Amino acid sequence: MTIDTNVHLGHWPFRRHGIEETAKLVEKLKTVKVTQAWVASFEGVLHKDIAGVNARLAEACRGSEMLKPVGVVNPRMADWPDDIRRCRETHKMHAIRIYPNYHGYAVDDADCVRMLKLAAEAKLLVQLVVKMEDERTHHPLIKVKDVDLSMLPKVVAGIDGLKLQLLNCPLPASGEALIPIARSGSVYFEFAMQESVGGIAKLVNRVGMNRVLYGSHFPLFHAESAMLKMKESALAEDAEMAVRVQNAKKLISMS
Numbered sequence: 001m002t003i004d005t006n007v008h009l010g011h012w013p014f015r016r017h018g019i020e021e022t023a024k025l026v027e028k029l030k031t032v033k034v035t036q037a038w039v040a041s042f043e044g045v046l047h048k049d050i051a052g053v054n055a056r057l058a059e060a061c062r063g064s065e066m067l068k069p070v071g072v073v074n075p076r077m078a079d080w081p082d083d084i085r086r087c088r089e090t091h092k093m094h095a096i097r098i099y100p101n102y103h104g105y106a107v108d109d110a111d112c113v114r115m116l117k118l119a120a121e122a123k124l125l126v127q128l129v130v131k132m133e134d135e136r137t138h139h140p141l142i143k144v145k146d147v148d149l150s151m152l153p154k155v156v157a158g159i160d161g162l163k164l165q166l167l168n169c170p171l172p173a174s175g176e177a178l179i180p181i182a183r184s185g186s187v188y189f190e191f192a193m194q195e196s197v198g199g200i201a202k203l204v205n206r207v208g209m210n211r212v213l214y215g216s217h218f219p220l221f222h223a224e225s226a227m228l229k230m231k232e233s234a235l236a237e238d239a240e241m242a243v244r245v246q247n248a249k250k251l252i253s254m255s
Contacts, residue, residue: 003248004029004226005127006167006190006215007037009060009067013046014139019219022060022067029066032223034216036248037067038127040097044072045132050083058091070095070127073119074103075111081118088122094255095125097167100147102132108151113159120161123255130169131193133220146170153184162186163251168193168217182207188247190215191229200233200243209239213247 007029011020019025029037041057044050054071061067071087073080073096087093096119098112105112107128119126131146138144149166156162165188166181181187189207191200192215204212216226235243 001035001245002033002214003036003038003245004034004216004218005038005165005213005248006192007039007218008042008220009039009057010042012042012220014133014142017219022064025219026064026066028223029218032227034223035066035245037218038070038095038248039067040070040072040127044074044097045099045102048077050074050077051079051086054083054087054091054093058093069093070097072097072099073115074098075109075115076103076105080111080115084115084118084122084124088124093124094252095127095165097127097129099129099132101130101144106148106151108155113155116155116159116162116164120159120163123161125163125165125251125255127165127167129167132168149181152187153180156181156184156187159185163254164188165190165213165251167215170194178203178206182211187211188213188251191243192217192221192226194229198233200229201235204235204239204243209235209242210247210250212243213251214244 019028041053043053047053050072057069061069071091071093073083087096100107116126156164163186167190169189170193188211190213191203194203216223
């Protein structure tokens with residue numbers, strides 16, 4: 001079993017990735033032995049009608065044994081508290097995904113802090129996307145810097161019950177940058193943008209095997225990439241099972 005916690009559905013506005021159709025996405029994930037995928041909609045990055053984005057995502061995932069929808073919330077939109085409520089009550093989602101850099105706010109902005117508190121109260125996991133693509137590939141009119149995480153430990157420590165996962169976090173696993181974040185509360189990681197040799201093993205050693213989840217950033221990254229990273233990291237059996245499935249199951253059970 002493998003639970004992929006970092007997948008998107010639909011069209012990425014800046015290039016074709018070839019897996020735009022839901023059925024094709026499911027088929028491809030099956031070839032790399034993924035049994036469950038946590039999916040948000042690419043539309044949530046730039047669209048203003050977030051309620052419509054989440055409703056369409058929920059409909060696309062309905063009836064699928066593999067796809068578990070993750071709603072998008074943008075605290076710069078006027079009705080964002082209702083989006084949190086709809087994600088939990090209407091769509092029965094276990095998580096929301098946020099894009100501070102694309103939506104134009106810092107992690108310590110008042111609206112962001114309030115959003116994280118409401119998510120914690122609703123028992124929703126929050127997936128914070130640090131980046132979507134390498135800045136060198138950005139459209140010249142849309143240059144988006146990585147999310148600044150420097151204030152995140154202070155924010156997380158001040159919110160009881162918050163469960164936060166960082167997606168596409170390219171900080172070096174061999175350095176000290178992740179440690180304050182990992183120690184600040186219930187913060188989890190995935191490895192889609194850990195590119196060094198043995199990157200997953202290094203990340204596990206730095207933050208603990210109970211804080212790392214499987215994540216591919218599919219379909220912007222090849223689905224095989226995450227599988228090969230797991231293979232070359234040669235984790236111990238208990239650590240591999242924790243990363244592949246057990247940590248994700250634990251987060252779902254806490255939701």
